Amino acid sequence: MELRARLDAYAALLLRWNARINLIGPSTIASIWQRHIDDSLQLAPLCPAGAGGAADLGSGAGFPGLVLALATGRSFTLVEADRRKAAFLAEAVRVTGAPARVACARIADLAPLGATLITARALAPLPDLLALAVPHLAAGGVLLLPKGAQASAELTNARRGWHMRVDAFPSRTAREATILRLSELRRVEPSTPERHATS
Numbered sequence: 001m002e003l004r005a006r007l008d009a010y011a012a013l014l015l016r017w018n019a020r021i022n023l024i025g026p027s028t029i030a031s032i033w034q035r036h037i038d039d040s041l042q043l044a045p046l047c048p049a050g051a052g053g054a055a056d057l058g059s060g061a062g063f064p065g066l067v068l069a070l071a072t073g074r075s076f077t078l079v080e081a082d083r084r085k086a087a088f089l090a091e092a093v094r095v096t097g098a099p100a101r102v103a104c105a106r107i108a109d110l111a112p113l114g115a116t117l118i119t120a121r122a123l124a125p126l127p128d129l130l131a132l133a134v135p136h137l138a139a140g141g142v143l144l145l146p147k148g149a150q151a152s153a154e155l156t157n158a159r160r161g162w163h164m165r166v167d168a169f170p171s172r173t174a175r176e177a178t179i180l181r182l183s184e185l186r187r188v189e190p191s192t193p194e195r196h197a198t199s
């Protein structure tokens with residue numbers, strides 16, 4: 001099946017299930033392509049080349065992980081704690097033939113995934129997101145994170161705890177949004193308190 005046909009099948013399934021469980025917000029149904037599918041597809045050219053498994057954390061209805069698995073052929077673990085959403089994801093993987101598996105669990109409860117690429121959209125502010133994601137990142141791995149208008153403030157906060165290389169790209173689907181590609185992450189060493197002579 002061609003990519004477009006797989007994405008059409010995915011969108012149709014999602015809209016059917018959305019009548020029963022809340023997968024995407026009602027206000028975004030009419031613009032599902034722009035708000036969700038194209039918003040996810042624009043990450044594909046930013047994915048680093050290379051082998052290794054990828055993970056999408058807090059996948060929800062599958063954005064961006066399921067779309068990227070279809071578009072790139074890369075193998076994704078879709079992590080989603082909500083059982084009904086995870087059931088939808090499993091059915092979407094079956095229907096589309098995406099190279100993906102679903103982990104219905106809380107991120108912090110999973111054994112380290114060793115992913116060379118991690119994506120997450122609308123999951124948590126950057127400092128919390130790094131705490132969740134980095135334990136699942138392979139050495140030399142990359143994070144690809146769509147972020148909203150607060151991206152710059154979130155980066156400032158995150159830099160208090162992490163050294164990292166940051167590449168930022170403007171979103172093509174939302175004017176105020178930015179896509180952050182983070183690599184070379186390492187924790188900021190706590191500074192040694194100064195010793196004061198007592199005599």
Ligand SMILES: C[S@@+](CC[C@H](N)C(=O)[O-])C[C@H]1O[C@@H](n2cnc3c(N)ncnc32)[C@H](O)[C@@H]1O
Pocket residue numbers: 057058059060061062063064079080081082085105106107108120121122123
């Ligand atoms: C706001 S939704 C975003 C879904 C999707 N990434 C998107 O952008 O459309 C956040 C999703 O993350 C899931 N989630 C939140 N915290 C989680 C955790 N600690 N472990 C696994 N899933 C989590 C929620 O169940 C929800 O489906």
